[in-house]
Amino acid sequence: MDENEGEYAVQVLTEGENFTRVQKMLDESSADDIVYAALYFLADPDIVDSIKAAAERGTEVRLILDPNENAFGMDVFGMPNRPVAEDLMDLGLPNLQVRWYNTGDEQFHPKTMAVFSSSGLQVTAGSANFTSRNMRDNNLDTNLYVEADQGSDIYLEIESFFEEMWTNDGADYTLPYEHYLNPHSSWREWVYRFQKISGLSTY
Structure with missing residues (x-):
């Protein structure tokens, strides 16, 4: 980063630009990088495919997902994260891992992804869920995209944010993937696919 510029590079992203940035971050990640995402x-x-491709290239991908047990007091039957996670975990890649946030009656509501590399940090966070409705010019969602050098304050703070949840440092933040193994996965997968094709969903 140029010494005459500020410590961080910051960009405001809206609507479809959120999708473009997230896909670029994933597609340009390498085997030396770690991708963390905390998502509702x-x-x-296409984002799911980019996650798969990144992991297949050797990128360490760690996803912390809401189990989608409920949404604002309503039962949502694990959609969409449970079938998506199952699809990802079926790849059998040791560097692609999923943990569930340990929710009660609340939701784990962040929309944050970070790429940590030897050259620094890229992070996006804001209101855009990682869904077609939120990232394909349907909703007026806004995120901030930030680039920072390795070892900078924001690099260390965001790294700590993810590591604490991933390792349960100080509290039982997350649960292993196996905690929500789905005994009706074929039924849930069919409903998920139907919702995606028909558009009868919030994602």
């Missing part, structure tokens, strides 16, 4: 909804098929 993960459903956009």
Whole structure:
């Protein structure tokens, strides 16, 4: 980063630009990088494919997802994160891991993804869920995208944010993927696919 510029590079992203940035971050990640994401909804098929491709290249991908047990007091049957997570975990890649946030009656509501590399940090966070409705010019969602050098304050703070949840440092923040193994996965997968094709969903 140029010494005459500020410590961080910051960009405001709206609507479809959120999708473009997230996909670029994933597609440019390498085997030396770690991708962390903390998400309420993960459903956009192209983003899911970019996650798969990143992991297949050797990128360490760690996803912390809401289990989608409830949404504002209503039962949502694990949609969409449970079938998406199952699809990802079926790849059998040791560097692609999922943990569930340990929710009660609340939701785990962030929409945050960070790429940590030897050259620094890229992070996006804001209101845009990782779904087609939120990232394909349907909703007026806004995120901030930030680039920072390795070892900078924001690099260390965001790294600590993810590591504490991933390792349960100080509290039982997250649960292992196996905690929500789905005994009706074929039924749930069918409903998920139907909702995606028909558009009868919030994602």
